[in-house]
Amino acid sequence: MKKLTPLLPRHRKAAGFAPSGLIEMLLLAYIVAAVLNLALGNWIFATAMMAPLAGLFFWIQYTDRRGRCRIGDQVRLSMGSHAGKEGVIIGANETGTRFTVQMSSSDHPDPLDFSGYQLTKMKPVALPSS
Structure with missing residues (x-):
């Protein structure tokens, strides 16, 4: 044994x-x-x-x-099957615990719902000036 x-x-x-x-x-x-x-x-x-x-x-x-995340924030998913992918929050419930995210990749044209603990808020990136 x-x-x-x-x-x-x-x-x-x-x-x-x-x-x-x-x-x-x-x-x-x-x-x-x-x-x-x-x-x-x-x-x-x-x-x-x-x-x-x-x-x-x-x-x-x-x-x-x-x-805290708000509608319009750029987020990255830190957990789950979509970990590492980025998107924009397009909707949230009243308590701010569930968010609807429009993914940036073309693999997911439909918005997906995620819990708040799965999202990491990203800093906004300044657009390059021409």
């Missing part, structure tokens, strides 16, 4: 959520400390603790909105 061995080499570890979980726990502890300072009457210190968090919150909201 053969001995079962792991598929990954010994120097590699399986990907997991431990690093992000640790960051979330540290962030939660920081917020709890700020709220506790506010409850104890140290509002100046609590405000000084919460100001960087408020800035981080608004920065994340700004970058998230800027990175």
Whole structure:
């Protein structure tokens, strides 16, 4: 009988959520400390603790909105049978989770529907001036 061995080499570890979980726990502890300072009457210190968090919150909201796909954006498919192909978004549902993409290749003349996680937004390319 053969001995079962792991598929990954010994120097590699399986990907997991431990690093992000640790960051979330540290962030939660920081917020709890700020709220506790506010409850104890140290509002100046609590405000000084919460100001960087408020800035981080608004920065994340700004970058998230800027990175979302909209109608007319040039996208590349990153998953599925059409991976690597490019197209233009011509329609979206109300929640912005499903998109109708008109593929650039002549192989697919009809628009196709994709989930938002399958698309990668591409930067617009400036047209060459003549």
